[in-house]
Amino acid sequence: MKVYLDNGATTMVDKKVVDSMLPFYVDKFGNASSLHQFGVEAKEALDNARKIIANKINADPEEIVFTGSGSESDNLAIKGIAYSNKEKNHIITSKIEHPAVLETCKVLEKQGFEVTYLKVDKEGFIDLNELKNSITNKTCLVSIMHANNEIGTIQDLKKIKDICKEKNVYFHTDAVQSFTKVEIDVKKINVDLISFSSHKIHGPKGVGALYVKKGTEIKKLIHGGHQEFDLRAGTENIPGIVGFAEAVRLGNKEHVTSMAKLRDKLINGLLKIKDTQLNGATGNKRLCNNVNIIFRYIEGESLLLKLDMNEIAVSTGSACSSQDLRPSHVLTALGLRADVAHSSIRFTLSRFTTEKEIDYVLKVIPKLVEELRQFSPLK
Amino acid sequence: MYSKKVMESFKHPHNMGEIKNADGIGKIGNPTCGDVMWIFIKIGKNKKGEEIIKDIKVKTFGCVAAIATSSMVTDLAKGKTIKEAKKITRQNIADALEGLPPIKMHCSNLAVDALHKAIEDYEKKNEK
Ligand SMILES: Cc1ncc(COP(=O)(O)O)c(C=O)c1O
Ligand code: FES
Numbered sequence: 001m002k003v004y005l006d007n008g009a010t011t012m013v014d015k016k017v018v019d020s021m022l023p024f025y026v027d028k029f030g031n032a033s034s035l036h037q038f039g040v041e042a043k044e045a046l047d048n049a050r051k052i053i054a055n056k057i058n059a060d061p062e063e064i065v066f067t068g069s070g071s072e073s074d075n076l077a078i079k080g081i082a083y084s085n086k087e088k089n090h091i092i093t094s095k096i097e098h099p100a101v102l103e104t105c106k107v108l109e110k111q112g113f114e115v116t117y118l119k120v121d122k123e124g125f126i127d128l129n130e131l132k133n134s135i136t137n138k139t140c141l142v143s144i145m146h147a148n149n150e151i152g153t154i155q156d157l158k159k160i161k162d163i164c165k166e167k168n169v170y171f172h173t174d175a176v177q178s179f180t181k182v183e184i185d186v187k188k189i190n191v192d193l194i195s196f197s198s199h200k201i202h203g204p205k206g207v208g209a210l211y212v213k214k215g216t217e218i219k220k221l222i223h224g225g226h227q228e229f230d231l232r233a234g235t236e237n238i239p240g241i242v243g244f245a246e247a248v249r250l251g252n253k254e255h256v257t258s259m260a261k262l263r264d265k266l267i268n269g270l271l272k273i274k275d276t277q278l279n280g281a282t283g284n285k286r287l288c289n290n291v292n293i294i295f296r297y298i299e300g301e302s303l304l305l306k307l308d309m310n311e312i313a314v315s316t317g318s319a320c321s322s323q324d325l326r327p328s329h330v331l332t333a334l335g336l337r338a339d340v341a342h343s344s345i346r347f348t349l350s351r352f353t354t355e356k357e358i359d360y361v362l363k364v365i366p367k368l369v370e371e372l373r374q375f376s377p378l379k
Numbered sequence: 380m381y382s383k384k385v386m387e388s389f390k391h392p393h394n395m396g397e398i399k400n401a402d403g404i405g406k407i408g409n410p411t412c413g414d415v416m417w418i419f420i421k422i423g424k425n426k427k428g429e430e431i432i433k434d435i436k437v438k439t440f441g442c443v444a445a446i447a448t449s450s451m452v453t454d455l456a457k458g459k460t461i462k463e464a465k466k467i468t469r470q471n472i473a474d475a476l477e478g479l480p481p482i483k484m485h486c487s488n489l490a491v492d493a494l495h496k497a498i499e500d501y502e503k504k505n506e507k
C-alpha cells in the first residue's frame with residue numbers, strides 16, 4: 001500500500017482542479033491584458049478566481065494579489081512594507097517561521113533593518129507580552145505565521161492583531177499551511193497581509209497569493225507591467241490561478257473534521273510506542289493534518305528511509321537529510337536537545353488520507369522503530 | 380541521493396550490536412549532526428601470531444550514511460591485523476560504499492574514528 005503522508009511539503013493536485021485548468025492552455029489561452037475576445041475570456045477567469053479566493057477569507061477581490069508562490073507572497077509582504085516605510089526600520093517575527101520569512105528578514109538585516117525574533121514556548125506559541133514589549137516607534141511590521149509547517153501549532157491571530165493595532169504597526173501572517181484548514185475572516189481578525197500557496201491545498205505548484213488590506217502602503221518587488229493592481233508585474237498564470245481557485249472552492253469544513261480525527265488516531269497510536277513524544281499543541285490549536293513525533297534513540301532520516309522502503313512517505317523534523325546537518329530551527333526553538341530534535345518525524349495528512357492508510361502505518365512502524373533501536377547506543 | 384550500495388548496507392547492516400567483554404571500545408559523537416557511534420572489538424591471533432580483530436560490533440544512532448558506514452567499517456576491519464585496521468581511511472569506506480554525498484563524508488569519519496579509538500583503547504589497556 002502506498003501511503004503519502006508528506007502533504008505539508010506538497011499535495012496531489014485534485015483531478016477536478018486539473019480539469020478546471022485544462023481549457024486555459026489550448027482553447028482559452030489569452031493574455032488577460034489583451035483587448036480582444038481571447039483576452040476578455042482570460043480576464044474573466046482571472047476575476048472569477050480572485051473572487052473565489054477573496055470570498056473564502058471575506059475580503060474584497062481587489063485585496064487579492066496573485067504571486068508565483070507562497071515564498072514570493074512572504075517576500076512581497078515583508079520587503080514591500082519594509083521598503084515603503086522610510087522612517088521605520090524595525091521588524092518583529094518569530095524563531096519558528098518558514099525560511100521564506102526568516103531568510104527575507106536576514107536580507108533586510110544586512111540592509112540595515114533591525115529584526116527581533118520572538119521566542120516560543122514548548123508547544124510553539126509566541127509570548128504575547130514579549131511581542132507587546134518588543135514593539136517600538138521604529139517598528140513597521142510584525143510577521144507571525146498562522147500555523148507552523150513542522151509542528152502545526154496555530155497562533156492566536158486575533159490577539160496578535162489587537163496588539164499590533166494598539167501600537168499601530170502592520171501585521172502580516174503566513175497562512176500557507178493553514179489556508180482552508182483554519183477559518184480566516186479578515187473582517188473579524190483584520191490582519192493587514194496574508195500569504196497563501198496553492199500547492200499545499202491540492203492546487204498546482206508555482207501559484208500563490210497575498211492578501212493586502214485596502215489602504216496598506218506597500219512597494220512592489222517585480223517591476224514591469226501593471227498587472228495585479230500594479231503590485232506584481234508579469235502576465236498572469238491563468239491556468240494556475242484558475243486551478244488554485246478551484247482547489248480553494250473544493251476544500252470544506254467536513255474535510256477538516258475528518259482529517260483531525262485521523263490525525264488523533266495516528267497520534268494516539270504512535271504514542272503507544274515506548275519512548276515517544278508529541279511535538280506541538282493538541283486539539284484545535286494544532287493543524288488538523290499535522291503529526292510530529294519524537295522517536296527517542298533513533299535518528300529521523302533512518303526511520304524516514306525505512307518507512308520509504310515500506311512505501312510510506314514522511315519527512316524528518318531533522319534537517320539531516322538536506323544540505324544542513326543542524327537540527328530543525330523550529331524544534332530547537334521548542335527547547336529540544338539536538339539528539340532529540342534529530343529523532344523527530346513529521347506525518348502530514350490530506351483530505352485524501354484514509355483510515356486504512358493510518359492503520360497500515362500504525363501496523364508497520366513499531367517494528368521499524370524496534371529494529372533501529374536495537375543497535376542504538378543511546379538510552 | 381545515496382548509492383545503491385549505501386542503501387543495501389543500510390537495509391541489511393552487518394555486525395550491529397555490542398560485545399559483552401570487549402577488548403577495546405571506541406565511542407565517538409559528532410556534535411553538529413548529533414550522531415553517535417560505539418565500536419566494540421575482540422582481539423585474537425592469526426596463524427603467524429599477529430594480533431587481529433577477531434570480532435567487531437557497532438552501535439549507531441545516526442543517519443542512513445552513518446548506519447551504512449558503521450556496517451562497512453566492521454566488514455573492512457573484521458579479520459584484519461591491527462596494523463592493517465589502523466590504515467583504514469574514510470576514503471576506503473566511502474569507496475567501498477560506491478561513494479557518499481559530500482555533506483555525508485563526515486559520517487565515514489565517524490566510523491573510522493570510532494574504529495581507531497577502539498584499537499587505541501585496547502592498546503592502552505594492554506600496555507606493558
Ligand atoms: C509556512 C510556509 N510558508 C511558505 C511556504 C512556501 O510556499 P511555496 O512553496 O509556495 O513557495 C511553505 C511551504 O514550503 C510553508 O510551509
Ligand atoms: S549526518 Fe552526521 S553522521 Fe550522518
